[in-house]
Amino acid sequence: MELKHIQNYVQANKQRFLDELFELLRIPSVSADPKFKADVLRTAEAVKEKLVAAGADKVEVCPTKGFPIVYGEKIIDPKLPTVLVYGHYDVQPPDPLDLWTSGPFEPVIQKTALHPEGAIFARGSCDDKGQVYMHVKAFEYMMKNNCLPCNVKFMIEGEEEVGSSNLGIYCEQNKEKLKADVILISDTGIIANDVPAITVGLRGLSYVEVEVTGPNRDLHSGLYGGAVANPINILCEMIAKMKDENNHITIPGFYDDVEELSAEDRAEMNRAPFSLDEYKKALNLGDIHGEKSYTTIERTSIRPTLDVNGIWGGYTGEGAKTVIASKAYAKISMRLVPHQDNDKITKMFQNYFESVAPKSVKVKVTPHHGGDPVVTPTNSVAYKAASTAMEETFGKKPIPIRSGGSVPIVALFKTVLGVDSVLMGFGLDSDAIHSPNEHYGVFNYLKGIETIPLFFKYYAEMSAK
Amino acid sequence: MELKHIQNYVQANKQRFLDELFELLRIPSVSADPKFKADVLRTAEAVKEKLVAAGADKVEVCPTKGFPIVYGEKIIDPKLPTVLVYGHYDVQPPDPLDLWTSGPFEPVIQKTALHPEGAIFARGSCDDKGQVYMHVKAFEYMMKNNCLPCNVKFMIEGEEEVGSSNLGIYCEQNKEKLKADVILISDTGIIANDVPAITVGLRGLSYVEVEVTGPNRDLHSGLYGGAVANPINILCEMIAKMKDENNHITIPGFYDDVEELSAEDRAEMNRAPFSLDEYKKALNLGDIHGEKSYTTIERTSIRPTLDVNGIWGGYTGEGAKTVIASKAYAKISMRLVPHQDNDKITKMFQNYFESVAPKSVKVKVTPHHGGDPVVTPTNSVAYKAASTAMEETFGKKPIPIRSGGSVPIVALFKTVLGVDSVLMGFGLDSDAIHSPNEHYGVFNYLKGIETIPLFFKYYAEMSAK
Numbered sequence: 001m002e003l004k005h006i007q008n009y010v011q012a013n014k015q016r017f018l019d020e021l022f023e024l025l026r027i028p029s030v031s032a033d034p035k036f037k038a039d040v041l042r043t044a045e046a047v048k049e050k051l052v053a054a055g056a057d058k059v060e061v062c063p064t065k066g067f068p069i070v071y072g073e074k075i076i077d078p079k080l081p082t083v084l085v086y087g088h089y090d091v092q093p094p095d096p097l098d099l100w101t102s103g104p105f106e107p108v109i110q111k112t113a114l115h116p117e118g119a120i121f122a123r124g125s126c127d128d129k130g131q132v133y134m135h136v137k138a139f140e141y142m143m144k145n146n147c148l149p150c151n152v153k154f155m156i157e158g159e160e161e162v163g164s165s166n167l168g169i170y171c172e173q174n175k176e177k178l179k180a181d182v183i184l185i186s187d188t189g190i191i192a193n194d195v196p197a198i199t200v201g202l203r204g205l206s207y208v209e210v211e212v213t214g215p216n217r218d219l220h221s222g223l224y225g226g227a228v229a230n231p232i233n234i235l236c237e238m239i240a241k242m243k244d245e246n247n248h249i250t251i252p253g254f255y256d257d258v259e260e261l262s263a264e265d266r267a268e269m270n271r272a273p274f275s276l277d278e279y280k281k282a283l284n285l286g287d288i289h290g291e292k293s294y295t296t297i298e299r300t301s302i303r304p305t306l307d308v309n310g311i312w313g314g315y316t317g318e319g320a321k322t323v324i325a326s327k328a329y330a331k332i333s334m335r336l337v338p339h340q341d342n343d344k345i346t347k348m349f350q351n352y353f354e355s356v357a358p359k360s361v362k363v364k365v366t367p368h369h370g371g372d373p374v375v376t377p378t379n380s381v382a383y384k385a386a387s388t389a390m391e392e393t394f395g396k397k398p399i400p401i402r403s404g405g406s407v408p409i410v411a412l413f414k415t416v417l418g419v420d421s422v423l424m425g426f427g428l429d430s431d432a433i434h435s436p437n438e439h440y441g442v443f444n445y446l447k448g449i450e451t452i453p454l455f456f457k458y459y460a461e462m463s464a465k
Numbered sequence: 466m467e468l469k470h471i472q473n474y475v476q477a478n479k480q481r482f483l484d485e486l487f488e489l490l491r492i493p494s495v496s497a498d499p500k501f502k503a504d505v506l507r508t509a510e511a512v513k514e515k516l517v518a519a520g521a522d523k524v525e526v527c528p529t530k531g532f533p534i535v536y537g538e539k540i541i542d543p544k545l546p547t548v549l550v551y552g553h554y555d556v557q558p559p560d561p562l563d564l565w566t567s568g569p570f571e572p573v574i575q576k577t578a579l580h581p582e583g584a585i586f587a588r589g590s591c592d593d594k595g596q597v598y599m600h601v602k603a604f605e606y607m608m609k610n611n612c613l614p615c616n617v618k619f620m621i622e623g624e625e626e627v628g629s630s631n632l633g634i635y636c637e638q639n640k641e642k643l644k645a646d647v648i649l650i651s652d653t654g655i656i657a658n659d660v661p662a663i664t665v666g667l668r669g670l671s672y673v674e675v676e677v678t679g680p681n682r683d684l685h686s687g688l689y690g691g692a693v694a695n696p697i698n699i700l701c702e703m704i705a706k707m708k709d710e711n712n713h714i715t716i717p718g719f720y721d722d723v724e725e726l727s728a729e730d731r732a733e734m735n736r737a738p739f740s741l742d743e744y745k746k747a748l749n750l751g752d753i754h755g756e757k758s759y760t761t762i763e764r765t766s767i768r769p770t771l772d773v774n775g776i777w778g779g780y781t782g783e784g785a786k787t788v789i790a791s792k793a794y795a796k797i798s799m800r801l802v803p804h805q806d807n808d809k810i811t812k813m814f815q816n817y818f819e820s821v822a823p824k825s826v827k828v829k830v831t832p833h834h835g836g837d838p839v840v841t842p843t844n845s846v847a848y849k850a851a852s853t854a855m856e857e858t859f860g861k862k863p864i865p866i867r868s869g870g871s872v873p874i875v876a877l878f879k880t881v882l883g884v885d886s887v888l889m890g891f892g893l894d895s896d897a898i899h900s901p902n903e904h905y906g907v908f909n910y911l912k913g914i915e916t917i918p919l920f921f922k923y924y925a926e927m928s929a930k
Contacts, residue, residue, distance in 0.1 A: 031784075032782065032783060032784030032785065032786060033782060033783055033784065034783065092786055092788075093780065093782055093784075093786055095780070095782065096683070099682070099683070161785075161786075162784050162785060163785065203687060205687075205787070207785045207787070209785075214750070214754075215748040215749070215750060216748055216749035217564070217748075217897065217900055217901065217902075218561070218564070218899070218900040218901060219748070219899075219900060220870065220898050220899040220900065221770070221772045221774060221798055221800070221899075222668060222670075222800055222868070222869045222870030222871050223765065223868070223869050223870050223894050223898075224748075224765065224869070224894075225765065225770040225772045225798075225800050225869060226755050226756065226764040226765055226768055226769075226770035226772075226800065226869070227753060227754070227755045227761045227764040227765045227869075228748060228750060228753060228754055228755075229750070229752075229753075229754035230754075230772045230773060232704075232772075232773040232774075232775070232776050232795075233704060233708070233771075233772065233773050234754075235701070235776075236700070236701035236702075236704040236705050236773065236776070237701075237704075237705040237708075239697075239698060239701035239702075239705075240701050240702040240704075240705035240706075241705075243698070243702075283680040283681055283682075283684070283689075283693060284680070284681035285679070285680060285693060285694070285825060286824045286825055286826070286827065287694075287823070287824040287825040288692060288693060288694075288825060289679075289692070289693055289694035289695075289699075289823060289825035289826075290691050290692045290693075291691065296692045299691040299692040300688065300689065300690065300691055300692045303691055304691075305686070305690040305691035306698075307686045307690045307691075307695045307697075307698065307789055308695060308697040308698050308701065308778075308779065309686060309697075309779050309780055309785070309786055309787060309788050309789070309790075310697070310778065310779035310780040310781045310786070310788075310790070311697050311700075311701070311776055311777065311778050311779060311781070311793065312776065312777050312778075312781040313773075313775065313776050313777075314773065314774050314775035314776060314796070315558065315560070315774050315775040315796060316775045316776075316777040316794075316796075317497065317498055317558055317560070318497055318498055318499065319496070319497030319498065319558075319627050319833070320497065320626075320627060320628065320672045320674075320774070320796065320798070320833040320834060321497060321557055321558055321626075321774055321775070321796070321899065322670070322672070322774060322798055322871075322899060323557075323774050323775075323899050323900070324772055324774070325774075325775070328776065329781075330697075331779070331780060331781075331785065331786070333686055333690075333785070333787055335686070335687055335690050335691065358752070358754060359751045359752040360750060360751055360752040360753060360754035361751070361754075362751065368784070368785040369785060403687070403688070404687045404688050404689070404690060404691065404692075405685065405687030405688050406687050406787075429688050429689075432682065433685050433688075434683070434684075434685040434686075434786065434787060434788050435682055435683040435684060435685065435788065436682065436683060437682070
């Protein structure tokens with residue numbers, strides 16, 4: 001298996017690789033919204049067909065209490081090591097729709113400043129259909145050219161964007177079937193197209209929905225204003241109480257388990273290429289905003305956060321309505337760092353949120369989903385194989401980075417299956433995942449397809465030593 | 466003109482009076498929402514037809530830059546005094562629709578604890594179509610029985626719920642046509658069906674919409690969380706800063722012009738019948754909530770307020786989305802008391818809101834509409850006529866009260882037309898105006914039709930002295 005040979009295959013099949021991915025991107029597999037249920041199921045079937053076509057055996061759509069998990073495998077020799085490829089075929093909701101420059105489920109290739117050779121614009125192009133499909137096409141290459149150097153299993157789920165609540169049960173029930181030596185995941189990114197990176201740390205997540213109830217019905221703000229608790233004002237005051245003037249989170253005990261890095265580690269981390277001016281310019285920010293005494297790189301990697309992801313209540317239509325709403329709502333998420341425990345943090349949030357509520361309102365906190373933070377080893381065979389493969393395709397040794405995002409299943413795999421993951425993703429932070437105009441560089445998509453077979457090659461070779 | 470005679474007429478025509486009002490209530494004249502434009506215009510035509518049928522002359526639908534004003538008159542003798550009846554045919558938006566027990570534009574009569582003889586459930590039943598139509602039917606009675614004792618003019622507008630922005634211009638341009646000795650308005654309420662009241666004070670209103678912009682696009686909360694300003698968190702913090710721990714509004718200068726009542730006046734005001742237990746029970750409140758050192762009666766009448774009427778931003782659909790929104794919005798209104806100036810207060814709000822915004826966000830404040838607070842005289846001929854009429858129909862002298870609501874046009878009429886208003890309304894605070902299940906007692910509707918001709922009678926008699 002040589003890089004040149006892989007590259008020739010990729011170039012020869014480039015258009016087909018794009019066309020096939022586009023087929024997947026056209027199906028709106030939004031797992032959060034029940035109205036897309038049939039589309040999510042249809043996507044699972046499409047992924048199954050693609051795996052079968054690429055040469056996988058025992059491909060099946062495994063039912064769960066939620067959306068199904070697509071499984072497939074190719075066992076060439078039980079004595080050889082096994083790589084379990086994980087990914088997800090569900091996507092984030094596309095709204096706000098009016099900010100998309102093209103339809104979220106009508107993929108098109110457009111050039112951008114960071115993607116002069118074009119990027120695929122569609123919901124899921126980067127997160128995670130595009131990255132999943134790199135594995136399917138890399139597998140196709142190895143099958144067609146008879147060079148698969150070890151065993152491979154695929155587990156592609158449909159509930160990652162809503163908390164993977166049935167994946168743990170599936171893993172528990174299929175430990176033997178899922179047995180592997182390493183889990184390979186492409187759901188993260190590199191620093192830039194000429195600065196490869198491998199993610200070695202991920203933040204955990206605690207996600208809750210809160211409801212504040214004032215009076216038992218909407219009231220006229222003239223007749224009742226000033227005398228009854230306005231649940232929107234109260235919710236705002238409660239949210240404001242979650243942070244102090246230094247943007248430090250005020251939930252008692254919140255930082256107790258946070259891993260504090262040494263001055264050396266922090267200095268090392270801050271040597272990564274980063275321009276504050278460019279960062280502010282790209283987002284049109286008057287200023288950055290975050291926890292005092294930490295840099296932007298630190299704030300997005302080694303520090304926990306508390307963000308309101310959505311808020312609503314009262315009259316939100318055109319014009320003016322003088323109403324005091326009965327209820328106000330917010331969706332709030334906290335990103336967690338090693339060694340915070342998401343269940344513990346969710347409980348702490350709940351207790352604190354309830355404790356800051358005045359007697360004049362009723363409060364309900366509903367946990368949505370969560371995941372623990374992880375740090376993956378950099379001295380493992382799998383990490384070295386990924387690093388060697390990327391160095392060969394990018395011409396530069398990748399930098400180990402901690403990402404601010406969460407892939408909660410990494411901790412789950414370690415706990416339930418006892419297997420470490422390697423996070424070899426090819427996206428860019430600027431790819432607007434979870435946002436309007438999500439896109440994925442054609443360069444990145446093809447680079448992934450080139451790199452993955454080399455990972456298999458080096459992983460098999462290094463494991464054999 | 467005798468009460469008994471009026472009552473007989475009302476009883477004989479009761480079903481028709483209800484049927485005709487129902488016709489008006491079935492038209493969804495929501496002025497705030499452009500999609501109801503045709504319905505609002507249709508309502509103006511319907512009001513015109515009703516006035517013509519009742520016997521008014523020169524009835525016309527007068528165009529404005531917004532929704533038209535319906536005018537009509539009956540001049541029996543230029544030497545006699547003239548009463549200008551003001552009301553509005555537009556209504557508040559009906560949402561949240563799911564909380565209505567019957568369709569907001571499908572009027573039905575249902576019994577309630579406070580309305581054992583039944584109440585008309587429909588948007589606008591009390592505010593203000595039902596109260597406007599009392600005047601049309603009272604006028605019909607006086608015309609049919611040839612007992613109209615003075616001149617009458619009608620001015621029924623279609624933009625009261627969105628700030629009456631074109632009414633001032635119309636008044637300026639039609640001063641001669643609108644010339645009158647008193648303005649009679651039924652858009653307020655009584656204390657209970659056995660405790661009549663006349664409103665002598667109204668709070669003013671300043672209504673603004675605010676927009677807070679963080680990053681220039683929605684961002685993934687994992688990749689950016691902790692490092693950029695989340696506009697929802699910031700908006701909440703800014704709203705929280707609008708009040709201190711005593712629920713005192715913190716906008717500099719906000720209370721400068723507030724009229725402080727004497728201890729005697731406050732004691733007098735607090736002698737009005739009011740049960741805190743019943744108030745809390747009716748609204749299912751764990752506790753009341755408001756400015757420290759003031760009673761509920763004071764908080765809703767002589768003290769200004771700041772309430773968020775609506776808030777929105779980020780993901781508000783089902784499930785979880787880990788997004789940092791680019792923008793967050795709120796609609797905020799302040800109720801004002803004598804002698805606060807709504808333009809001045811709006812400007813103060815704007816300055817303060819901008820001043821508490823961190824550099825990391827951009828802020829936009831858009832004034833919606835406003836109105837100055839008013840206190841009407843209790844020693845005028847018009848007040849005495851209203852008081853005498855109500856005492857005759859209710860069997861009890863009405864109590865002069867200050868209402869927490871706003872009828873901004875009262876101040877406008879005084880300024881532009883130089884005419885005082887008398888606020889003789891027949892609703893109850895519990896009628897749920899601006900809320901789901903708005904209703905208006907059949908008792909109150911008919912009592913209004915009985916009382917209005919007596920107001921005309923006493924006003925003509927007392928003016929002649």
